[in-house]
Amino acid sequence: MKLRKNGGDNAAAADRGKHDIIGSLPLELVIHVVDYLDHIDIIRNQRVSRRWRSIFSSDVVLKAILARTLPALGLEPTDIATANPMTYIRWLYGLQSARPVRKVFLRWRGSSVKPKEILCDSRRLCYLMADNDTEVVMLELETGKRSIWTNGTNSHIRTIRLSGRYLFAISWDRVVTAWDIPTSRKLGEHKFPWLALHITVAKSIAVIRASYTPGPDSICVWDLHSDRVNEFGSFLSRMCLCHANADENVLVTFVIDWDVEPIEMQQTKWSLPDGKQLEQKQFRLPIRGYHVLETDVAGTMPGQYYTFGDKTTTQAFPEEIPHSTAHFSYDYAVDQLSLRWIDCIEPANDFIFVALCGFLTPYIAYRWAQQLRSIAIYNAATGSTTLHAYQLDIHEISTRNLLGARLPPPSRPNGEHIRGNSVLISFGDREVFGLASDDGMQLWFFNPDFVPDLPDAEPFLAVEESG
Incomplete structure (x- = not known):
């Protein structure tokens, strides 16, 4: 009886295991x-x-x-x-998991140094080489076609911006040159009294955020059709982010006061392109009970905003909160700014280069953590940061030597992540992420429906001991 009872129990357990x-x-x-x-x-x-x-x-x-x-x-x-x-x-x-559909490696043509800057937007890749900073190279990812865009003033280009169908070059003497990419037409150039930090385009209106050195932020709009520039004026505090809505011709700006708890936000709506103030309000955002001084966070806000339809987002790295990242996201559709915190158990925040970022979605950003030899993936949707070990391609000989066979243990004090020279430059948009070095660049494609066959790209072959 006892054996039959046990057998019956085992059979019942087996039946439960099979139950779907x-x-x-x-x-x-x-x-x-x-x-x-x-x-x-x-x-x-x-x-x-x-x-x-x-x-x-x-x-x-x-x-x-x-x-x-x-x-x-x-x-x-x-x-x-x-x-x-x-x-x-x-x-x-x-x-989310750094698993692209395809990875390729693209070597530089006739150059042995990595670019000063590289951007990717709307299936276009633009870069500015350090040894020839009067020309911008554009690579159409769909066709593999390359083109050269020369700065009209022949002055050295400090940085470039890419927004939809428009390309901008910002020279050291503060001249901003704009081109319409589909027509290859130069739309104009203007010299400003301040340095342009960020440019975003709503239809044909370019919104330029700039900064006096030292001094407050400034916003102006450039109507690319009429070639007219209108300045909105300066802001007393450092701007957090701004969002332009082309359909309603509205610009929304946010100025942040870190020195109070909860932090205070000033939201202002402006009319595009005449600069008339439409609405202003103030509200508070909690920051987990921490007290953050503006001097502790200003240097870690790179001044770049990333727009995805109705959403614009940016991040800040408060130095007094070394294992957390402040993720700001504004949704124009519901007129709401939210603050999410991304936790970082490992010391990635201490070893990243803040400005070298691939913001791939409204919630996911990839950054290069050099001393950890990894890609730090910041996911605001899950509130977590993960590290993905970087794998070298067999052609990345110089990169391998610069990184070293064995990296020293992390030793930088907190805050050093905003200075120094990076072996790799990270960039990307929602379809492609890239890492550029002296040898070339790795391109990672994530959209299963967009895996282009670039003429000069070689299949990615990982060095076995890397990663």
């Missing part, structure tokens, strides 16, 4: 469960069994997942280029 709980749930409950699953869970669950694959590949479930996948990518339903929702699910999963 998910498979027995109504589809409405499955969709509710899906809301709690990450994108990697969705992909893995499709491999459990045929039944699970059928459930997690059904149109109803995939559409429910797609509804939260598109905003995480900074896309709208009108941006969908394929009918297959799994394209976007795999796309976001790849960005």
